[in-house]
Amino acid sequence: MKNQKTKSYSIVRIKDGKKEYLQDEVVEEKSLSIYLNSQKIATLMCTPQDQNYLGLGFLFSEGLITDIKEVRRIDYNALRDTVKVQTKKKKKASRVLLKDETLISGCGKGKSFQKMEDVTFLEDVLINLEFTLSTEQISNLMKEFEIKSSVFKKTGGTHSAALADKDQILLFNEDIGRHNAVDKIIGESLIQKIPLEDKLLISSGRVSSDILLKSWRAKINLILSRSAPTSLAVDLAQRLGITIVGFARGKRMNIYSYPMRIVK
Amino acid sequence: MKNQKTKSYSIVRIKDGKKEYLQDEVVEEKSLSIYLNSQKIATLMCTPQDQNYLGLGFLFSEGLITDIKEVRRIDYNALRDTVKVQTKKKKKASRVLLKDETLISGCGKGKSFQKMEDVTFLEDVLINLEFTLSTEQISNLMKEFEIKSSVFKKTGGTHSAALADKDQILLFNEDIGRHNAVDKIIGESLIQKIPLEDKLLISSGRVSSDILLKSWRAKINLILSRSAPTSLAVDLAQRLGITIVGFARGKRMNIYSYPMRIVK
Numbered sequence: 151m152k153n154q155k156t157k158s159y160s161i162v163r164i165k166d167g168k169k170e171y172l173q174d175e176v177v178e179e180k181s182l183s184i185y186l187n188s189q190k191i192a193t194l195m196c197t198p199q200d201q202n203y204l205g206l207g208f209l210f211s212e213g214l215i216t217d218i219k220e221v222r223r224i225d226y227n228a229l230r231d232t233v234k235v236q237t238k239k240k241k242k243a244s245r246v247l248l249k250d251e252t253l254i255s256g257c258g259k260g261k262s263f264q265k266m267e268d269v270t271f272l273e274d275v276l277i278n279l280e281f282t283l284s285t286e287q288i289s290n291l292m293k294e295f296e297i298k299s300s301v302f303k304k305t306g307g308t309h310s311a312a313l314a315d316k317d318q319i320l321l322f323n324e325d326i327g328r329h330n331a332v333d334k335i336i337g338e339s340l341i342q343k344i345p346l347e348d349k350l351l352i353s354s355g356r357v358s359s360d361i362l363l364k365s366w367r368a369k370i371n372l373i374l375s376r377s378a379p380t381s382l383a384v385d386l387a388q389r390l391g392i393t394i395v396g397f398a399r400g401k402r403m404n405i406y407s408y409p410m411r412i413v414k
Numbered sequence: 415m416k417n418q419k420t421k422s423y424s425i426v427r428i429k430d431g432k433k434e435y436l437q438d439e440v441v442e443e444k445s446l447s448i449y450l451n452s453q454k455i456a457t458l459m460c461t462p463q464d465q466n467y468l469g470l471g472f473l474f475s476e477g478l479i480t481d482i483k484e485v486r487r488i489d490y491n492a493l494r495d496t497v498k499v500q501t502k503k504k505k506k507a508s509r510v511l512l513k514d515e516t517l518i519s520g521c522g523k524g525k526s527f528q529k530m531e532d533v534t535f536l537e538d539v540l541i542n543l544e545f546t547l548s549t550e551q552i553s554n555l556m557k558e559f560e561i562k563s564s565v566f567k568k569t570g571g572t573h574s575a576a577l578a579d580k581d582q583i584l585l586f587n588e589d590i591g592r593h594n595a596v597d598k599i600i601g602e603s604l605i606q607k608i609p610l611e612d613k614l615l616i617s618s619g620r621v622s623s624d625i626l627l628k629s630w631r632a633k634i635n636l637i638l639s640r641s642a643p644t645s646l647a648v649d650l651a652q653r654l655g656i657t658i659v660g661f662a663r664g665k666r667m668n669i670y671s672y673p674m675r676i677v678k
Contacts, residue, residue: 156645157645159648159670161668161669161670162668162669162676163667163668164549164665164666164667164669165665165666166665167665167678174668174670176643176644176670177642177644177645178644178645178646179622179623179644179646179647180646195622195623195624195646285428285431305642306641306642306661307620307641307642307643307644326620326622326644356571358443358459358590359443359459360459377571378440378441378569378570378571379440380440380441380442380443380571380590381420381421381423381440381441381443382442382443382444382459383443384423384440397570401428401429401430401431402427402428402429402430403427404425404426404427404438405425405426405427406423406438406440409426412426412428
């Protein structure tokens with residue numbers, strides 16, 4: 151469901167003391183209210199594009215839906231700026247969950263229902279290290295990622311996210327919010343029924359704890375970013391068996407956790 | 415109240431195919447719960463520094479406190495990661511307000527209690543155009559701003575915000591979230607009783623609608639950013655009489671609204 155992604159404005163550009171009057175493209179920002187059945191879960195500010203992916207991805211990456219099989223239908227209403235996700239069985243977010251949400255740190259969205267306590271039990275789980283990647287594959291994926299980031303090139307105002315296998319980008323999206331971009335990718339992968347265990351997430355934005363927990367819920371074990379991670383993201387990644395590769399630019403990258411997944 | 419802003423991690427750096435094992439600084443991320451009297455308003459993920467400014471600035475820029483004179487005391491508890499702001503008179507955020515919050519788009523935080531309807535009456539208000547600035551002053555302020563962004567230089571993982579008059583930066587802060595950085599600046603200016611009508615806000619991050627509304631509440635009429643604005647921010651700025659200068663880099667800048675404040 152593609153919509154308008156930029157709007158044109160009359161601006162004044164100043165360059166070396168000279169004034170110029172011109173039309174410039176600015177990235178569009180709109181609200182989206184996400185409902186689980188008849189319950190309003192959140193209102194996000196986002197780029198109005200692929201709102202159904204965003205709604206579904208948000209509910210999934212925040213743990214309110216755990217399997218696409220639960221979903222009966224998804225309705226996006228462009229006039230009211232709502233996405234309503236209906237489940238087959240009655241399902242409600244608990245009051246406690248909604249009351250206890252944490253506001254996230256970063257570009258994209260801002261609410262998280264994920265609790266640190268949820269992840270502690272994970273220490274008993276076997277970490278799968280079979281999915282590996284070479285540094286050359288990473289450089290190639292980052293090159294493809296940059297080329298695809300077209301709205302950013304036009305407006306300088308968006309974050310990008312992608313789902314990739316070892317060799318190529320499978321899904322790509324852009325949004326004013328880095329969390330939204332990731333949620334759109336997760337939502338689309340659910341609808342397309344793409345298994346995520348042997349895929350990686352690429353983000354233009356910083357890897358904060360909320361991005362890490364979203365990936366963990368989606369069972370993605372490797373995150374590639376051109377930016378920095380935060381301390382809490384690295385701590386969680388070390389506990390949950392997720393590889394964070396930060397500052398992936400050209401032939402250079404920093405590996406913050408589980409470096410054994412990056413071979414050669 | 416300064417705290418640790420970065421943590422050191424053992425990482426693997428890959429550069430031109432060569433592996434290197436080293437210690438690297440990563441920006442710290444921690445939660446902060448903000449209370450208005452005994453009511454929990456929000457939990458943010460942020461950089462653990464100047465939490466009292468963040469708590470106060472957040473409540474003010476979201477319209478839950480409208481004057482520093484209302485405030486009796488501010489308590490930051492570093493063990494529990496809470497800031498409690500107590501007012502002289504009993505004050506409670508309404509249930510409706512808390513229920514209807516919007517999740518914001520961008521780096522920093524994620525919840526906004528500001529409604530678009532709140533700003534409509536503003537059309538009757540006289541817009542003050544007395545505060546003007548030259549392009550040279552803007553270039554100089556941006557240069558000073560870049561020099562001050564030290565945590566960013568160390569970790570690549572933070573946003574910066576500053577309050578400035580025409581000639582120099584008065585307050586400066588950094589946070590993993592661009593909204594948090596702005597709220598810290600607003601909080602500090604309240605405590606230091608700095609009038610904001612003749613000041614400008616500088617941000618390293620994008621100017622989205624929530625950043626614009628935070629400035630508007632703080633009565634700041636000019637926003638300077640090295641990044642892009644969103645469409646909704648420009649629309650609101652045009653309505654509220656706020657000047658947005660984006661992509662302010664070196665001697666270059668784009669003026670998206672009220673260009674008459676930028677002289678020469």
